[in-house]
Amino acid sequence: MNEHIEGVELSSLIDGALDAAARARAAAHLSACAPCRAELESLRAFKRLAADAPRRALPADLALRLERRHVAAPPWALLTRPRVWAPAGALAAAALAAALWLRSTQAPAELPLEPLVAAHEAAAGQTLTPEPVLVASADADSAALLADDGAGGSAE
Amino acid sequence: MDAQTFAGLIARAGDKAYNFAFRLSGNEQDARDLVQEAFSRALEHAESYDSTRPFDSWLLRILHNVFLDAMRRHAHSRTVSLDAPSPAEDASWADLLPETAESAHDGMARRESLDLLQRALERLPAPFKAAVALCDVEGLSYEEISAVMGVPVGTVRSRIHQGRVLLRRAYEALETNRGTMS
Numbered sequence: 001m002n003e004h005i006e007g008v009e010l011s012s013l014i015d016g017a018l019d020a021a022a023r024a025r026a027a028a029h030l031s032a033c034a035p036c037r038a039e040l041e042s043l044r045a046f047k048r049l050a051a052d053a054p055r056r057a058l059p060a061d062l063a064l065r066l067e068r069r070h071v072a073a074p075p076w077a078l079l080t081r082p083r084v085w086a087p088a089g090a091l092a093a094a095a096l097a098a099a100l101w102l103r104s105t106q107a108p109a110e111l112p113l114e115p116l117v118a119a120h121e122a123a124a125g126q127t128l129t130p131e132p133v134l135v136a137s138a139d140a141d142s143a144a145l146l147a148d149d150g151a152g153g154s155a156e
Numbered sequence: 157m158d159a160q161t162f163a164g165l166i167a168r169a170g171d172k173a174y175n176f177a178f179r180l181s182g183n184e185q186d187a188r189d190l191v192q193e194a195f196s197r198a199l200e201h202a203e204s205y206d207s208t209r210p211f212d213s214w215l216l217r218i219l220h221n222v223f224l225d226a227m228r229r230h231a232h233s234r235t236v237s238l239d240a241p242s243p244a245e246d247a248s249w250a251d252l253l254p255e256t257a258e259s260a261h262d263g264m265a266r267r268e269s270l271d272l273l274q275r276a277l278e279r280l281p282a283p284f285k286a287a288v289a290l291c292d293v294e295g296l297s298y299e300e301i302s303a304v305m306g307v308p309v310g311t312v313r314s315r316i317h318q319g320r321v322l323l324r325r326a327y328e329a330l331e332t333n334r335g336t337m338s
């Protein structure tokens with residue numbers, strides 16, 4: 001019988017990181033070698049255990065703190081941009097935008113965190129429709145939108 | 157990078173960054189600090205971000221660097237020898253669970269296993285811990301991990317394997333320790 005499979009080779013096999021030839025060699029050896037199979041299963045068990053660890057989401061208050069610290073632009077900078085949300089993946093962004101919008105409309109300086117957190121969470125369940133009046137017409141995004149509308153209208 | 161873009165990026169990459177930070181540091185406060193510092197640096201160096209590549213990986217790379225810097229600063233307090241005795245608080249949760257490995261599908265045992273795993277992970281030296289976390293927890297490919305850690309794929313490959321072996325050793329040591337304490 002040929003030599004046992006190196007450990008690093010077994011780990012790569014588990015991770016799907018072996019090329020076809022190496023995989024075939026490993027499979028041939030494993031089919032005939034119980035110790036290597038046992039080692040493979042042991043390593044795989046640890047990979048699974050690590051993968052099963054519950055994921056930690058960014059705490060809402062930290063998300064808001066990051067946004068407060070880094071999104072230094074004045075509120076109108078956000079409100080004058082048309083927000084056209086992509087259908088998928090935009091909910092969390094919408095939540096943040098809702099928080100920003102709330103801040104800009106309700107809060108002068110230091111806003112209590114609760115309404116923001118509430119908005120942050122509430123917005124996760126709904127899409128945010130921008131008020132047309134808040135949407136300025138002069139930036140690139142809206143120009144693109146207008147161009148689309150125009151194309152539709154000019155077809156006659 | 158404008159404000160709206162940044163808000164969107166927080167929303168998109170924040171969870172992943174925080175989860176990775178938590179795996180690296182093993183506690184909430186350090187994970188928070190890592191994430192905050194990573195976002196700060198990301199914004200400072202926004203111009204070096206290549207927008208044709210995933211923002212996630214770029215942020216994880218920065219976060220990993222932040223972590224390495226922090227490790228260097230707290231070298232002594234952070235590095236725990238693999239055969240060091242478990243902390244005293246082990247005694248408190250040791251008696252929560254009367255039996256071990258057999259009942260792996262039992263929810264309680266599973267939670268205990270995951271708890272042990274997190275503790276074992278914390279004991280790994282940084283390069284192995286990061287490699288294992290990125291591979292097994294975040295599900296990144298070896299190539300992606302190579303980009304995040306800034307080392308060749310061959311190095312990633314051996315770190316992941318050695319990391320897994322060390323993880324197993326640390327896990328088993330913790331498990332044995334728990335057994336003797338109950």
Ligand SMILES: [Zn+2]
Nearest residue numbers: 004005033036
């Ligand atoms: Zn063998």
